[in-house]
Amino acid sequence: MAVTDTAAPPSAGPGAGGSTVRGRDRTAKIILYAILVLGLLVVVGPFLWMALSSFKPEAEIRASPPTWWPRTWTFTNYRDLFARLDFPVYFTNSVVVAVLVTLGNLLFCSLLGYALAKLDFPGRRAVFLVVLGMLMVPGMVLFVPQFVLISNMGLANTYAGLVLPFLAGPFGVFLMRQFLLSIPDDLLEAARVDGAGEWRIFWQVVLPLCRPALATLAILTFLTSWNNFLWPLVVATTADKYTLPVALALFSIGQHRADYGLMLSGAVVVILPVLIVFLVLQRHFMRGIATTGLK
Amino acid sequence: MATVALPRSPAKHAAATGPTRRRRRWTGWGFAAPFVILFLVFSALPVVASLGFSLTDIRSTDLRNPLSVNVIGLDNYTRLFSDALFLRSAVNTVVVVVVGVPLTLIIAMAAANALNSGLIRLRALFRVGFYLPVVTSIVAIAVVWRFLLDPQAGLVDNLLRLVGIQGPNWLGDTSTALPSLIVMTAWRNFGTMMVIFLAALQGIPATLYEAATLDGAGRWQQFRSITLPLLRATVLFGAVYTGIGYLQVFEEPFVMTQGGPLNSTLSVSYHIYNQFGFGNYGYAAAASYVLFVAIVALSVLQFRLLRERD
Numbered sequence: 001m002a003v004t005d006t007a008a009p010p011s012a013g014p015g016a017g018g019s020t021v022r023g024r025d026r027t028a029k030i031i032l033y034a035i036l037v038l039g040l041l042v043v044v045g046p047f048l049w050m051a052l053s054s055f056k057p058e059a060e061i062r063a064s065p066p067t068w069w070p071r072t073w074t075f076t077n078y079r080d081l082f083a084r085l086d087f088p089v090y091f092t093n094s095v096v097v098a099v100l101v102t103l104g105n106l107l108f109c110s111l112l113g114y115a116l117a118k119l120d121f122p123g124r125r126a127v128f129l130v131v132l133g134m135l136m137v138p139g140m141v142l143f144v145p146q147f148v149l150i151s152n153m154g155l156a157n158t159y160a161g162l163v164l165p166f167l168a169g170p171f172g173v174f175l176m177r178q179f180l181l182s183i184p185d186d187l188l189e190a191a192r193v194d195g196a197g198e199w200r201i202f203w204q205v206v207l208p209l210c211r212p213a214l215a216t217l218a219i220l221t222f223l224t225s226w227n228n229f230l231w232p233l234v235v236a237t238t239a240d241k242y243t244l245p246v247a248l249a250l251f252s253i254g255q256h257r258a259d260y261g262l263m264l265s266g267a268v269v270v271i272l273p274v275l276i277v278f279l280v281l282q283r284h285f286m287r288g289i290a291t292t293g294l295k
Numbered sequence: 296m297a298t299v300a301l302p303r304s305p306a307k308h309a310a311a312t313g314p315t316r317r318r319r320r321w322t323g324w325g326f327a328a329p330f331v332i333l334f335l336v337f338s339a340l341p342v343v344a345s346l347g348f349s350l351t352d353i354r355s356t357d358l359r360n361p362l363s364v365n366v367i368g369l370d371n372y373t374r375l376f377s378d379a380l381f382l383r384s385a386v387n388t389v390v391v392v393v394v395g396v397p398l399t400l401i402i403a404m405a406a407a408n409a410l411n412s413g414l415i416r417l418r419a420l421f422r423v424g425f426y427l428p429v430v431t432s433i434v435a436i437a438v439v440w441r442f443l444l445d446p447q448a449g450l451v452d453n454l455l456r457l458v459g460i461q462g463p464n465w466l467g468d469t470s471t472a473l474p475s476l477i478v479m480t481a482w483r484n485f486g487t488m489m490v491i492f493l494a495a496l497q498g499i500p501a502t503l504y505e506a507a508t509l510d511g512a513g514r515w516q517q518f519r520s521i522t523l524p525l526l527r528a529t530v531l532f533g534a535v536y537t538g539i540g541y542l543q544v545f546e547e548p549f550v551m552t553q554g555g556p557l558n559s560t561l562s563v564s565y566h567i568y569n570q571f572g573f574g575n576y577g578y579a580a581a582a583s584y585v586l587f588v589a590i591v592a593l594s595v596l597q598f599r600l601l602r603e604r605d
Binding site: 036042044049050063064066104108109114115119120124130131134136139140141143145146148149151152164167170198202226227244245248249253260263266267270271279282 | 321322325326327329331338340358417423426431432433434435437438439443447448450454545553567576580590594
């Protein structure tokens with residue numbers, strides 16, 4: 001910082017002075033690039049190490065000095081993960097739960113978002129404020145009574161129990177309402193003049209216009225559900241209902257705590273789908289943050 | 296559904312005042328009802344029930360026998376504040392917030408400024424890279440980091456050994472376990488604030504910096520007297536947003552240390568989870584409400600600070 005503090009006053013003529021400024025700018029730029037690349041290594045390095053190590057035999061993962069590139073490539077870790085442990089089951093559970101939660105939020109949040117943005121009904125303000133307030137309530141406050149409720153409904157350790165508390169999340173309402181407010185009323189009014197009922201307007205006019213917001217909501221909801229940990233940890237009591245993070249966490253602190261290769265390949269299986277979705281659709285993430293100020 | 300063409304009926308249009316309006320009110324509830332019902336049952340009810348639970352001695356064994364639950368007033372709360380483990384977890388959690396939030400914001404601010412300083416070419420690449428940990432599962436990341444920090448086989452200590460330093464047993468030592476978790480948490484989370492800071496930085500007019508350069512202000516000086524004051528609200532938002540997240544830290548100690556060694560990484564959330572696991576539902580609910588109050592207090596503080604200066 002002190003180095004760049006001494007900026008020369010640019011009052012001097014555009015001769016030699018200009019070239020030293022440019023020279024210093026180039027040095028600053030090189031330093032900046034170096035810092036950024038180093039930072040990128042620190043952030044992305046663990047992911048690379050994880051991915052590469054998952055293809056190494058156990059002994060090589062533990063070798064000192066460490067190797068980056070696997071000396072021996074092996075698929076044993078992945079074979080064990082899918083054949084010896086029930087990772088196909090956990091993977092399926094994660095997909096089923098995330099898909100159901102996403103569909104639920106797309107439907108329920110756009111319905112309520114539309115009502116809040118475009119329809120006048122008694123209690124509208126109250127509904128909005130209560131839903132908004134729920135954004136602040138942490139899962140830690142909810143999970144004990146939610147568990148009692150789900151247990152009393154006989155839904156502990158079922159897909160329904162895993163999914164139900166997350167079908168209608170406040171974040172989606174907020175997102176959809178914000179987006180729907182930007183749709184001109186005239187458009188809806190025109191459809192009403194044409195005699196279309198509210199349901200028809202919603203399905204045929206509003207929803208098609210909402211595609212960008214729905215895409216953002218779908219991606220963010222899917223990822224949140226995919227990464228969700230506390231609730232499935234509490235509700236899934238037998239291994240056949242574990243989601244991927246629950247299985248990975250419990251194995252990594254339980255019977256497989258020393259199986260590096262196995263657990264690293266497990267982490268790859270948890271991260272890879274998210275990574276692909278993120279890299280392909282990353283502009284939706286940035287938009288999600290931009291619209292709402294948070295994830 | 297398939298027909299997009301809308302039938303015209305001018306008769307309906309003419310009558311679109313009294314009765315239609317009233318019908319539309321009910322239509323509004325028709326749209327709102329599915330969400331509201333699910334929301335009331337699975338979110339709003341639990342918020343209230345949690346408070347109710349916290350005033351009783353409800354245990355896991357009472358699930359089948361609700362009549363045996365007794366109201367015990369504030370006993371759970373008084374017990375909490377004489378529970379050495381809870382107090383320990385509260386201190387640990389406060390440390391995570393007090394150290395972790397500034398650390399995260401400083402890294403995020405540095406990264407955002409670096410990416411904003413006229414280096415357009417690779418900005419998207421760096422932004423995606425730095426944001427990557429935010430979208431990945433904390434559990435998976437925690438598993439990876441536990442291995443990275445392993446004293447024998449871990450990459451970190453192996454690299455230190457290459458330069459002749461004997462690294463500590465990061466997660467196995469009471470003095471390094473919590474700092475290790477905090478650094479990892481900052482590593483994972485700074486991307487969110489970086490993206491938000493970057494957006495805010497791009498909203499600052501370039502002419503301000505040009506004028507400051509003409510006045511002979513250096514980069515650090517410009518940052519201090521232009522960037523920071525203009526980003527005050529964003530930084531404050533970031534502090535609260537990040538702080539609320541860190542108050543709930545759970546997965547990291549669960550996977551990496553199981554709260555150890557000697558409870559040095561036990562967080563409030565982890566303590567709540569453990570109490571739930573022991574079947575002490577009322578006690579867990581009380582602890583969760585204390586956490587809730589802390590979160591609300593942090594948000595209120597933000598609003599007050601924002602209002603004071605603006």
